[in-house]
Amino acid sequence: MAMKVLVAVKRVIDYNVRIRVRSDGSGVETANVKMSMNPFDEIAVEEAVRLKEAGKASDIVAVSMGVKQCQETLRTALAMGADRGILVETDVELQPLAVAKLLKALVERETPDLVILGKQAIDDDCNQAGQMLAALLGWPQGTFASRLELDDGSATVTREIDGGLETVALGTPCVVTTDLRLNEPRYASLPNIMKAKKKPIDIVTPDDLGIDVAPRLTTLKVAEPPKRAAGVRLESVGDLVDRLKNEAKVI
Amino acid sequence: MAVLVVAEHDNETLKPATLNAVTAGLALGEVHVLVAGSGCRAVAEAAARIAGVDKVLLGDDAAYAHPLAEALTPLLVDLAATHDVLMAPATTTGKNILPRVAALLDVAQISDICGIEDAETFVRPIYAGNALATVRSADPIKVITVRGTAFDAAADSGGTAAIEEIATTGGQNLSRFVGQELTRSERPELTAARVVVSGGRGMGSGDNFKLLEAVADRLGAAVGASRAAVDSGFVSNDLQVGQTGKIVAPDLYVAVGISGAIQHLAGMKDSKVIVAINKDEEAPIFQVADYGLVMDLFEALPQLADDLSGSP
Numbered sequence: 001m002a003m004k005v006l007v008a009v010k011r012v013i014d015y016n017v018r019i020r021v022r023s024d025g026s027g028v029e030t031a032n033v034k035m036s037m038n039p040f041d042e043i044a045v046e047e048a049v050r051l052k053e054a055g056k057a058s059d060i061v062a063v064s065m066g067v068k069q070c071q072e073t074l075r076t077a078l079a080m081g082a083d084r085g086i087l088v089e090t091d092v093e094l095q096p097l098a099v100a101k102l103l104k105a106l107v108e109r110e111t112p113d114l115v116i117l118g119k120q121a122i123d124d125d126c127n128q129a130g131q132m133l134a135a136l137l138g139w140p141q142g143t144f145a146s147r148l149e150l151d152d153g154s155a156t157v158t159r160e161i162d163g164g165l166e167t168v169a170l171g172t173p174c175v176v177t178t179d180l181r182l183n184e185p186r187y188a189s190l191p192n193i194m195k196a197k198k199k200p201i202d203i204v205t206p207d208d209l210g211i212d213v214a215p216r217l218t219t220l221k222v223a224e225p226p227k228r229a230a231g232v233r234l235e236s237v238g239d240l241v242d243r244l245k246n247e248a249k250v251i
Numbered sequence: 252m253a254v255l256v257v258a259e260h261d262n263e264t265l266k267p268a269t270l271n272a273v274t275a276g277l278a279l280g281e282v283h284v285l286v287a288g289s290g291c292r293a294v295a296e297a298a299a300r301i302a303g304v305d306k307v308l309l310g311d312d313a314a315y316a317h318p319l320a321e322a323l324t325p326l327l328v329d330l331a332a333t334h335d336v337l338m339a340p341a342t343t344t345g346k347n348i349l350p351r352v353a354a355l356l357d358v359a360q361i362s363d364i365c366g367i368e369d370a371e372t373f374v375r376p377i378y379a380g381n382a383l384a385t386v387r388s389a390d391p392i393k394v395i396t397v398r399g400t401a402f403d404a405a406a407d408s409g410g411t412a413a414i415e416e417i418a419t420t421g422g423q424n425l426s427r428f429v430g431q432e433l434t435r436s437e438r439p440e441l442t443a444a445r446v447v448v449s450g451g452r453g454m455g456s457g458d459n460f461k462l463l464e465a466v467a468d469r470l471g472a473a474v475g476a477s478r479a480a481v482d483s484g485f486v487s488n489d490l491q492v493g494q495t496g497k498i499v500a501p502d503l504y505v506a507v508g509i510s511g512a513i514q515h516l517a518g519m520k521d522s523k524v525i526v527a528i529n530k531d532e533e534a535p536i537f538q539v540a541d542y543g544l545v546m547d548l549f550e551a552l553p554q555l556a557d558d559l560s561g562s563p
Contacts, residue, residue, distance in 0.1 A: 097360075135355050136354050143347045146488070160489070162344070162489065163434060164432045164487070169429050216390055217359050223385070230540065231525075237546070248541065
């Protein structure tokens with residue numbers, strides 16, 4: 001039986017942008033900075049689209065949360081092959097617990113069989129939302145997935161762990177978070193970008209879903225990490241070995 | 252304040268990342284170490300010897316034979332009743348389990364902390380370590396993962412903590428362990444090694460990593476790789492150092508044929524001494540290297556192996 005899949009996509013500063021910390025320490029400059037879909041979320045969308053192409057998924061719902069411009073991120077997901085989008089629109093800074101609660105409310109509305117998220121957003125680097133969503137739903141979780149196989153009523157997930165790979169069997173419905181080697185996301189073609197403009201996006205608010213999204217962590221300041229000064233250029237391997245032994249004393 | 256540190260282990264040996272988390276825990280209060288596993292008393296005994304640990308909680312249950320988040324979460328939620336802080340190393344195990352626990356406790360998780368200001372205030376890297384955020388949590392229970400490289404390892408001997416067997420939470424039918432493929436290596440583990448030698452796209456092939464391994468063996472070093480080398484299929488992903496791989500901070504990091512993308516620097520820039528060997532003198536890696544050698548790596552590596560053959 002073909003499944004319904006929900007994918008979550010976050011709008012973040014493009015991964016190619018060298019970020020700049022605001023001089024007043026209040027955060028990272030986001031004005032006039034190129035924004036894109038979180039790279040791990042692109043992998044999540046791609047996986048959902050491949051499941052649909054393989055006849056294992058029937059309907060793909062992409063969800064994004066945050067400011068109005070997150071619609072652009074949803075359009076990217078729709079151009080890649082998602083069927084429709086939902087934007088939870090708010091100007092409040094959403095932290096992972098709030099995101100998980102909002103997703104849970106949407107899961108209860110949409111009743112998907114599988115939720116796929118990126119393992120981590122490259123802005124706050126939290127790596128939490130998928131696990132938290134699974135917890136709140138009481139579902140199993142397959143995090144850091146490098147391979148996903150679906151059969152009736154179960155999912156087999158190969159996970160990237162520190163020492164190598166681990167494979168787990170999960171009941172469905174379940175939550176899967178993506179690691180880099182799961183797939184290589186496609187670029188949306190121009191015809192698909194045009195088609196995506198006609199696909200529907202629903203807009204809801206945290207209030208509509210009855211979720212309190214007040215942040216639990218207060219950011220007191222954001223600073224640049226200590227800079228490393230460039231050292232010396234050496235001429236030979238012999239000089240290098242000598243310096244490592246006698247100057248740095250690390251070998 | 253009672254701090255619970257979740258030990259990382261394979262039922263036989265305690266993983267070194269636990270020792271760094273204990274140091275972070277001691278900055279906050281009295282440390283209890285949880286050893287949850289199956290037939291893992293030897294691990295509990297090792298944990299009891301860690302300097303500064305007050306008590307070891309041993310949860311021995313076949314259901315914990317593998318650290319499945321679905322099995323361990325109920326146990327940690329129970330233990331939150333008697334602890335103010337739940338802490339785990341920011342390894343793939345800790346990162347998998349702790350957010351699940353935090354959500355059920357309805358508290359935020361503070362991920363990957365690299366500094367502790369006070370009992371409520373922590374420093375953590377964001378944007379792949381290109382910025383450091385200081386955050387305050389007002390939640391009654393703090394759930395924290397710890398960046399190992401930011402805290403010294405606690406001594407693994409000298410402690411005499413008592414081992415207390417605790418009630419376990421039993422099996423679950425959400426998930427099941429199927430198998431694992433661990434990379435076998437005689438070399439030290441990447442995140443715990445004193446010296447790391449890493450190769451990038453410049454290595455050209457997986458075969459050429461033998462040149463790197465020869466140097467690593469002379470230095471007793473772990474071998475790492477950049478994401479470019481992993482993406483090119485030269486080596487497996489568990490060798491990857493960087494934002495999307497492992498974070499390392501050894502005494503000596505040797506980057507060979509690595510250009511120095513931001514994503515790689517995020518994984519190694521806290522190393523004590525950095526050496527870069529690259530034939531491209533414009534490579535950004537030279538901006539963070541203490542010692543730079545502009546040289547073809549295929550010349551440099553055999554020479555380096557030769558010159559080091561007298562070293563330990």
